Amino acid sequence: MxxxxxxxxxxxxxxxxxxxxxxxxxxxxxxxxxxxxxxxxxxxxxxxxxxxxxxxxxxxxxxxxxxxxxxxxxxxxxxxxxxxxxxxxxxxxxxxxxxxxxxxxxxxxxxxxxxxxxxxxxxxxxxxxxxxxxxxxxxxxxxxxxxxxxxxxxxxxxxxxxxxxxxxxxxxxxxxxxxxxxFDEKRFKPVPHENKIPQLITVCRLVPAKGLDVLLKACAELKRQGYDYVLHIIGDGPSRQELEDMAKDLGIYQETIFYGYTLHPEEFMPFFDIFVLPSRAEAFGSVFAEAALSCLALVGSNVGGIAEQIEDGVNGLLVPPEDYVALSEALEKVISDPQYRYELARSAWDTAKNRYxxxxxxxxxxxxxxxxxx
Missing domain, CATH: 3.40.50.2000 (Glycogen Phosphorylase B;)
Incomplete structure (x- = not known):
């Protein structure tokens, strides 16, 4: 054929x-x-x-x-x-x-x-x-x-x-x-690792639809609460300069790394701890499945295909879109409790392997x- x-x-x-x-x-x-x-x-x-x-x-x-x-x-x-x-x-x-x-x-x-x-x-x-x-x-x-x-x-x-x-x-x-x-499982190789400071990662095009302004506000709230973290933003787009300026204004630029476009982020995604993306809309959200297959804890907005991939509290955490306080609280849970973070990540990995x-x-x-x- x-x-x-x-x-x-x-x-x-x-x-x-x-x-x-x-x-x-x-x-x-x-x-x-x-x-x-x-x-x-x-x-x-x-x-x-x-x-x-x-x-x-x-x-x-x-x-x-x-x-x-x-x-x-x-x-x-x-x-x-x-x-x-x-x-x-x-x-x-x-x-x-x-x-x-x-x-x-x-x-x-x-x-x-x-x-x-x-x-x-x-x-x-x-x-x-x-x-x-x-x-x-x-x-x-x-x-x-x-x-x-x-x-x-x-x-x-x-x-x-x-x-x-x-x-x-x-x-x-x-x-x-x-x-x-x-997703071809051979592309994803979870790596045992232990980061002293929790490493957050997001991978997307830098446009308003992805809700990265909400993420930056949530991370600023985490910093105000005294939590250590590093946020890695992989991707490029028309909102990049605006987001970099926002990170500076919020006082979190030192904790935030903008990488630009990277061809195969799945190759180094397993070395991070938490994948987070508070999209305002998402038909499926392939990057959540990719992060799950890399054995990361998932935090996403309760919209579209994200909500079909994540069962809240089982294989990740869901928060309302636009709600940076709720997003900050969800991130606090997985930052402050490594065992809980691991359990979510392991469940996410099992679910993604079976479904996707x-x-x-x-x-x-x-x-x-x-x-x-x-």
């Missing part, structure tokens, strides 16, 4: 897709399966000239928005790149971004398409202050979900909470499949793919 995994970002791009898709090829390497990956290189800009066609809405209603126009241009660039680079037919295409799925179906209309929606671009833009709720851009982006349902043989998402979110925008919400991201193994995801995908075998 000839399979194509259609990505938008290159495989090394940080995020949920890169945590699973590049590792699928080894698991599908056999005489029965022939899998390739395809994505749009960053250098491809303003090449496409093709008029986009949508079956379920008129995109011209939104063309006054520069953000929508940029999205459309990227979509037709992707079509241009497909026509230039792909010639041979495939038995099945599995797309992991709306642009990738819509473009593939335009070029290969007779090939079955499975579409995984990993996250909500419109929610991220709203939380990051880029667009307004119910504005042109928001309405355009949520219209794409119905279009994806129309052109796909199957819609997949990565958590129950995100499937519930999508249900408002599709005709047959009950047909959405849920397959969480899977790559083997389990691969088996589910294989069963789904075989339904469309020619």
């Amino acid at each position: 000839k399979l194509l995994q259609a990505l938008f970002f290159p495989p090394e791009q940080p995020g949920g897709v890169s945590s699973m898709i590049p590792y699928l090829q080894d698991r599908f390497h056999s005489s029965r399966w022939d899998m390739e990956m395809f994505w749009l290189p960053k250098r491809i800009r303003n090449k496409g000239q093709e008029e986009p066609v949508f079956h379920t809405f008129d995109w011209k209603e939104f063309e006054q928005s520069p953000i929508v126009l940029k999205y459309i241009q990227t979509y037709v660039d992707y079509i241009w790149w497909i026509r230039l680079r792909l010639q041979k037919p495939y038995d099945l295409i599995h797309a992991h971004h709306p642009i990738a799925g819509l473009a593939m179906k335009t070029v290969f209309p007779d090939t079955p398409l499975i579409q995984t929606i990993h996250s909500s671009y419109e929610r991220e833009l709203i939380l990051n202050g880029r667009i307004e709720e119910n504005g042109l851009e928001h309405r355009f982006l949520i219209s794409l979900y119905r279009e994806l349902e129309y052109v796909s043989q199957k819609l997949i998402t990565v958590s129950r909470s995100f499937a519930n979110y999508l249900s408002s925008y599709v005709e047959l919400p009950e047909s959405i499949a849920i397959i969480p991201n899977g 193994s790559l083997t389990k995801s691969v088996n589910e995908l294989k069963k789904l793919y075989l339904k469309y075998q020619p």
Whole structure:
């Protein structure tokens, strides 16, 4: 069976897709399966000239928005790149971004398409202050979900909470499949260690949606209470300078290390103690599963896919979003009690290995793919 995994970002791009898709090829390497990956290189800009066609809405209603126009241009660039680079037919295409799925179906209309929606671009833009709720851009982006349902043989998402979110925008919400991201356990090697001062780590894009302002306020509260810690922030983004200034203003800059973007944080994550990320929204939150497989104690906000991964007090701690006091209190629990911290970390490791193994995801995908075998 000839399979194509259609990505938008290159495989090394940080995020949920890169945590699973590049590792699928080894698991599908056999005489029965022939899998390739395809994505749009960053250098491809303003090449496409093709008029986009949508079956379920008129995109011209939104063309006054520069953000929508940029999205459309990227979509037709992707079509241009497909026509230039792909010639041979495939038995099945599995797309992991709306642009990738819509473009593939335009070029290969007779090939079955499975579409995984990993996250909500419109929610991220709203939380990051880029667009307004119910504005042109928001309405355009949520219209794409119905279009994806129309052109796909199957819609997949990565958590129950995100499937519930999508249900408002599709005709047959009950047909959405849920397959969480899977993680290759060989990539994660928990390391016995003992840090005299608890080491906190967070890994994310530095944007308002991730709630790092809340984390910094919580850490300032910890310092006021007399707790020692070091906070390691791995990632980059438009909010970095603002967050660094905030750390200085709060008097915690000496306790906070900004690393910038790092390609494989899982390689040194096991040497930390506590993973914390108070996101304002999260479709799945792959980095929580990665931290769990590294045997770290987890502290996260009670939203979206995070709340599906963490059972509060069992394999991590959940706090309300935006509540820096509650976050500080949760961190205090795991900082002040190493044994409790270890118990949470061990439970998180067990849970992640059972629920989010790559083997389990691969088996589910294989069963789904075989339904469309020619």
